[in-house]
Amino acid sequence: MAPDSVMRHRPFALFWSARVMSSVAFQMMSVAIGWQVYSITHSAYALGLVGLAQFLPMFVLTLVVGHVADRYDRRVIAYVCQSIEGVAALVLCLGAWHGWHDVAPIYAIAAITGAARAFESPSMAALLPNLVARNQLQHASAWSTSANQTAQILGPAMGGVLYGLGTLTVYGAVSVAFLVAACAVAAIRIDEAVRMRAPLSFEALFSGIGFIRSKPVILGALSLDLFAVLLGGATALLPVYAHDILHTGPWGLGILRAAPAAGALAGSIWLAHFPLRQRAGTALFGGVVAFGIATIVFGLSHNIYVSLVALAALGASDVISVVVRMSLVQLQTPDEMRGRVGAINSLFIGTSNQLGEFESGMTAGLFGAVPAVLIGGVGTIIVALFWMRLFPALRATKSLEG
Structure with a gap:
C-alpha cells in the first residue's frame, strides 16, 4: 500500500x-470561548480558568475512559461524545441568543x-490501528496528525x-460540525468491534500505567511532550497578544x-510522504x-508578521514529536491495551494543553504575558x-517502521 493510498481506504478516509470536523469544531469553540470570556472579564486569570475547566474532567476520568475504550x-x-459536544455547542448558541454576560455557564x-x-x-486513537496495515501506521499517523x-x-x-x-453564528456552526463528525464515525465499518479481554478489576484499571512504566521509550516520549506542551502554552495567551500587544481583533x-x-x-504532510526512517x-x-x-x-515579537x-x-517543530510519539505508542502497545494507554496518552498530551493554558494564564497574571511565554x-x-x-533509549531510537 503506497502512502497516498492510505487516504483512499474508505474506513480511514x-x-x-471525522477527526477534521471534530477538531475544526473544537478549535472554533476554543476561539469563541476565549474571546468571549476575555471580552467579558479582560482578565488573563479568566482565560486560564477556561483551560482548568477543560482539564479537570479529563484528569479525573483518565483511567475510566481508557477502560471504556x-x-x-x-x-x-466517539459517536456519542461528538454528539454530546454538538449539544454543548448548541447550549452556548442558546446562551448567546439570550445574551449571557456571566462566565460561569461558559466554564460549565x-x-x-x-x-x-x-x-x-x-477511543479515536485506539481505533486507528484497526483501520490500516501495521507497516502503514506511520503514514496513517502522519495523515491523522494532518x-x-x-x-x-x-x-x-x-x-x-x-x-x-456574532456568537450565535459561531456556536451554531460548531454544533453542526460536531454532528457531521459523529455521522462520519457512525459510517465506519470494520470487521469486528474491539473488546477488552481482561475482566473488569482494580488491577486492570491501573494496568495502562504499569505498561507505560515498563516501556522507557514510551514513558520518555509521553512525558517529554507533557512538559513541552505544559511549558510552551503560548497559544493560551493569544487573546492577550491579539488584543493588547499586536492590536488586532477576533479575525486577527x-x-x-x-x-x-x-x-x-x-x-x-511532509512526514506522510517522507517518513522518518532513521x-x-x-x-x-x-x-x-x-x-x-x-x-x-514569539514571546519577544511585537510585529504580527514575525509572530x-x-x-x-x-507548529512545524511540534509535529515531529507528535508523529514519533503516536507511532511509538501504537507500535509497542498490544491492541487490547490501546484504550488504556491512549487514555494516559491523552492525559499526558491532550489535557496538558488545557493545564498549560491554566499555567500560562496564571503566570501571565503574575508576571505579564511576555515573561510568561519566555x-x-x-x-x-x-x-x-x-x-x-x-531516557537514552528514546534518544537512540532509529526506525518507526512496524
Whole structure:
C-alpha cells in the first residue's frame, strides 16, 4: 500500500474526515470561548480558568475512559461524545441568543466538552490501528496528525470570522460540525468491534500505567511532550497578544491561532510522504528544542508578521514529536491495551494543553504575558536537554517502521 493510498481506504478516509470536523469544531469553540470570556472579564486569570475547566474532567476520568475504550465499541464511544459536544455547542448558541454576560455557564460548558473529549480522544486513537496495515501506521499517523493540523488552520480562522458575525453564528456552526463528525464515525465499518479481554478489576484499571512504566521509550516520549506542551502554552495567551500587544481583533486572533497549525500541516504532510526512517529519537529531541526557540521568538515579537512566522515554526517543530510519539505508542502497545494507554496518552498530551493554558494564564497574571511565554520557551529547551540524558533509549531510537 503506497502512502497516498492510505487516504483512499474508505474506513480511514471516514476516520480522517471525522477527526477534521471534530477538531475544526473544537478549535472554533476554543476561539469563541476565549474571546468571549476575555471580552467579558479582560482578565488573563479568566482565560486560564477556561483551560482548568477543560482539564479537570479529563484528569479525573483518565483511567475510566481508557477502560471504556478497551471494553466497548470505540466507534460508538466517539459517536456519542461528538454528539454530546454538538449539544454543548448548541447550549452556548442558546446562551448567546439570550445574551449571557456571566462566565460561569461558559466554564460549565467547557467542562462538559472536556469530559466528552476525554472519552473521544483515546477511543479515536485506539481505533486507528484497526483501520490500516501495521507497516502503514506511520503514514496513517502522519495523515491523522494532518487532520488535526488542517482543523487547527481552518477552525481558528473560521471561528474568528464567524465570531465577528456574532456568537450565535459561531456556536451554531460548531454544533453542526460536531454532528457531521459523529455521522462520519457512525459510517465506519470494520470487521469486528474491539473488546477488552481482561475482566473488569482494580488491577486492570491501573494496568495502562504499569505498561507505560515498563516501556522507557514510551514513558520518555509521553512525558517529554507533557512538559513541552505544559511549558510552551503560548497559544493560551493569544487573546492577550491579539488584543493588547499586536492590536488586532477576533479575525486577527483566528489567524494567529491558525499559524501553528499551518506549520504543523506542512510538516505532517511532509512526514506522510517522507517518513522518518532513521534517527527518529534525535529528530524528536531536535523538534522539541526548536519548539522552545520558536516560543521565545514569539514571546519577544511585537510585529504580527514575525509572530505568525514564529507560530508556524512552532507548529512545524511540534509535529515531529507528535508523529514519533503516536507511532511509538501504537507500535509497542498490544491492541487490547490501546484504550488504556491512549487514555494516559491523552492525559499526558491532550489535557496538558488545557493545564498549560491554566499555567500560562496564571503566570501571565503574575508576571505579564511576555515573561510568561519566555519562561515557557526556556523551560521547554531545558526539559528536552535533561530528557536526552534521562531516557537514552528514546534518544537512540532509529526506525518507526512496524
